[in-house]
Amino acid sequence: MPANHLQALTSPQMSSRVTVLCTSIVGEVSRRLCKLSPKRRRRIHDMCIQRSPHDTTEKLYTKYKEVIMEYITSVVLPSLKDKHDEFLLRELVIRWSNHKVMSKWLSRFFSYLNRFFIKRNSLPSLDEVAFTCFQDQVYKVTKGKVKDAVISLIDQERGGEQIDRGLLKNVIEIFVEIGTDKMDYYKNDFEEEMLKETASYYSRKASNWILIESFPDYMLKVEECLRKEKDRVVHYLHATSEPKLIEQVRHEVLCVYSSQLLENEKSGCCVLIQEHKVDDLSRMYKLFSKIDDGLCRISQIYKKHVTVEGTTLVKKTDDVASNKEAEKRVVVGLQEQTFVREVIELHDKNMPLVNDCFQNHTLFRKVLKEAFEIFLNKTVAGSSTAELLVNYCDNILKKGGSEKYSDEAIEQILEKAVNLLGYIYDKDLFVEFYRKKLARRLLFDKSANEDHERSILTKLKQQNGTHFTSKLEGMVTDMTLARETQADFKDYLQCNPRTNPGIDLSVTVLTTGFWPSYRSSDFHLPFEMTKCIQAFAEFYPTKTNSRKLTWIYSLGTCNITAKFELQTIELIVTTYQAAVLLLFNDSDRLSYSEIMSQLNLADDDVVRLLQSLCCLKYKLLNKEPNTNSISSDDVFAFNSKFTNKMRRIRIPLPIVDEKKKILEVVDKDRKYVVDACLIRIMKSRKVLNHQQLITECVEQLKVFKPDLKLIKKRIEDLINREYLERDSENLNLYRYLA
Structure with missing residues (x-):
């Protein structure tokens, strides 16, 4: 360019000189890819600051685009024309890299255009012009072949071949950069087809x-494929x-075949659970948790499996209990104990699966609970x-039952037993039965360890609340206070010897409110006991x-010395049994009616007592006639010839099944509980329809699952008692009556 370029630009050849300047700069940048001299920058600046009619900025801007187009047409496109596959990609990467460098430096030299002319006229920037030229002349022509080449290389890599990952990365960047980071070109021109090919491949x-x-092997392959795709x-x-x-990938390898995989009879989900394949189950959870309905399907299979195992335990126990032969009765009792132990083992086996393999997911905790509720609320034997x-x-808690366990083992057993209670609906029934058993352990000194008694109560309280164990805790506390009272009574007798009856009394x-209800009677005590x-x-x-x-005499025990002709034996009997035996100190023979009148007991009680002593x-006692049943015509006499190898024996009473009585007590209490719940709901809501009242009542009753018939009967009873009224x-609408 001559030194007097400013004067030359005013001539008719100005347009060609602009073209020469642009071509010179573009050519030099494309060849050298380096900084041009400041002298050329000043020339561009001088050309752009001319006043009209000599202002060349618009023509310079136009020629800038024309020269770049010419450069692409004459240099770039011919270099790409006959190349294919990887060679095409390599050449395209080089040309795109050169184009970006050229565009960068040209925008610096023509920066005056960007700062003033382009901004003032709201035109595309020089960078945008350069990018647009490459898009229109190069990218749109080659994008199809480039896309196919890239996908072909990806397929080769999936097939196990080594490819140039750096080259692919550079090509992918072209799809991204060519759209100026809007991702439209990448998504439309490459990603869509790549995803289709991926789906077809897998x-x-x-x-x-x-x-x-x-x-399991299928899941390993899926896991490896997912890892490789993430690596790509x-x-x-x-x-x-x-x-x-x-x-x-997940859709093609998991979703499409999910049912076939999970329900595989030889190696599916159920088999993995049965064989306790922890690693495979963890992998299954990880993979299927990412697909729609995956965990739901697994959870239903898991629930069915646990339900079947639990129901099998119930059936096995029922089969043993169905044998009514006398010699099998002990076995039945042992089998019932075995049932609870096997249920605990089943729970122990499944908890690690839920916590570890299924990552303590709420869905699996829910189905495990539902499965245990299904078979634990059945009647067993x-x-x-x-x-x-x-x-x-x-x-476990009574003497003789816990001796084979350490304290730590007992704590674990009790913890597991309390956990099972969480699956049982009739918790109030548990409490009533437990009160009876606890009372026997405490009153007859059969409890092995008071610390264990308190420990299980603490566990029950944590799970079910204070109200659940308040009476049970009161029973244990009563025994502590009773021991203190007994010690004070002994001190009292020592200080008042005249009051001392001469018999050891405990x-x-x-x-009353803590303990089970016991029947009291006007029993006629012997003089010694009085x-x-x-x-x-x-x-x-x-x-x-x-x-x-x-005084509850039916719970008392006595140690008496019986002198027979051949030996003297210490007898451990109940208070009632002792009273019967003491009657024979004054009489050789007594009839049934005489014994009954002197003791003032009910007929059923007398029959049980006499059965225990002579049948x-x-x-x-000897009985006439000598039969195994007691009748009102029988006559009894002391058996002075009785002998036994033991010097101390306990005389048991015939076993009485108290289950029926407990069930009656529970049913009666449930009526009061349901009444209170219904009144509480209606008092707060004032007006409520039938279905809502029943629903809220069921939700609030936590200690047992109420029968809907019971709730309806209690509603009718409350209406009759004028606590509620129908609209x-x-x-179907009820109103509360204050």
């Missing part, structure tokens, strides 16, 4: 794997492709699971004046 693979691979995104694909790419669980705990004072009662009755007012003593294992216009 569809073919999955159709082969499903025929030859087991479920890291190395050359754009990050936005990862979720779409992984979704395509004629008994409720609540009763069996109480018997199991009683066997009295356990109980709080003196003991009087002694304690004189002592107790010194301790408190606010309590009234009611069972230890025949302390005159809508009979």
Whole structure:
């Protein structure tokens, strides 16, 4: 360019000189890719600051685009024309890199255009012009071949071949950069087709794997494929492709065959659970948690499996209990204990699966709970699971039952037993049975360890609340206070020897509201026992004046010395049994009616007492006639010839099944509980329809699952008692009556 270029630009050849300047700069930048001299920058600046009519900025801007187009047409396109596959990609990367460098430096030299002319006229910037030229002349011509070449290389890599990942990364960047980071070119011109090819590839693979691979091996292949696809995104694909790419893979290899995989009879989900394949189950959870309905399907299979296992335990116990032969009765009792132990083992086996393999997911906790509720609320061997669980705990807590376990083991057993209670609907039934068993352990000194008794109550309180264990805790506390009272009574007798009856007396004072209800009677005590009662009755007012003593003789025990012709034996009997035997100190023979009148007991009680003394294992009395049943015509006499190898024996009473009585008590209490719940709801809501009232009542009753018939009967009863009334216009609507 001559030094007097400003004057030359005013001539008619100005347009050609502009072209020469642009071509010179573009050519030099494209060849040298380096900084031009400041002298040329000043020339451009001088050309742009001329005043009209010599202002060349618009023509310079136009020629800038024309020269770049010419450069692409004459240099870039010929270099790409005959190249294919990887060679095409390499050449395109080089040309795109050169084009970006050229565009960068040209925008610096023509920066005056960007800062003033382009901005003032709202025209595309020089960079945009350069990018647009490359888009129109190069990218749109080659994008199809480039896309196919890239997808071909990806397929080769999936097939196990080594490819140039750096090259692919550079090509992918062209798709991204050519759209100035709007991603439209990348998505429309490459990603859509790439995802379709990915789906097609894995569809073919999955159709082969499903025929030859087991479920665990299939999952390993899926896991490896997902890992490799993520690796491809890291190395050359754009990050936005990862979720779409992984979704395509999951759909083709998992969603399409999910039912076939999970329900495989030889290696499916149920088999993995049965064989406790922890690693495979964890992998299954991880893979299927990412697909729609995946976890739901697994959870239903898992629920069905646990339900079947639990129901099998119930059926096995029922089969043993169905044998009514006498010699099998002990076995039945042992089988019932085995049932609870096997249920605990089943729970222990499944909890690690839920916590570890299924990552403690709420869905699996829910289905495990539902499965256990299904079979734990069935009748097992004629008994409720609540009763069996109480018997199991009683066997652990009483003397002789826990000696084979360490304290730590007992704590774990009790913890597991309490966890099972969470699946049982009739928790109030559990409490009532447990009160009975606890009372026997405490009153008859059969509890092995008071710390364990308190420990299980603490666990029950944590799970079910304070109200659940308040009476049970009161029973344990009563025993502690009773021991203190007994110690004070002994001190009292020592200080008042005249009051001492001469017989060792131990009295356990109980709080009526805590303990099960026991029947009291106007039993006629023997004279020896009467003196003991009087002694304690004189002592107790010194301790408190606010309590009234009611004597429950049916719970008492006595140690008496019986002198037979051949030996003297110490007998451990109940208070009633002792009273019967003491009658024979004054009489050789007594009829049934005489015994009944002197003791003032009910007919059923007398029959049980006499059966225990003359019809069972230890025949302390002789009966005429000599039969195994008791009738009102029988006559009894002391068996002075009785002998036994033991010097001390316990005389048991015939076993009485208290289950029926407990069930009656529970049913009666449930009526009060339902009444209170209904009144509480209606008092707060004032007006409520029938279905809403029943729904809220069921939701609030936590200690048992109420029968809908019971709720309806209690509603009718409350209406009759004028606590509620039906709306005159809508009979399904109830109103609370204050």
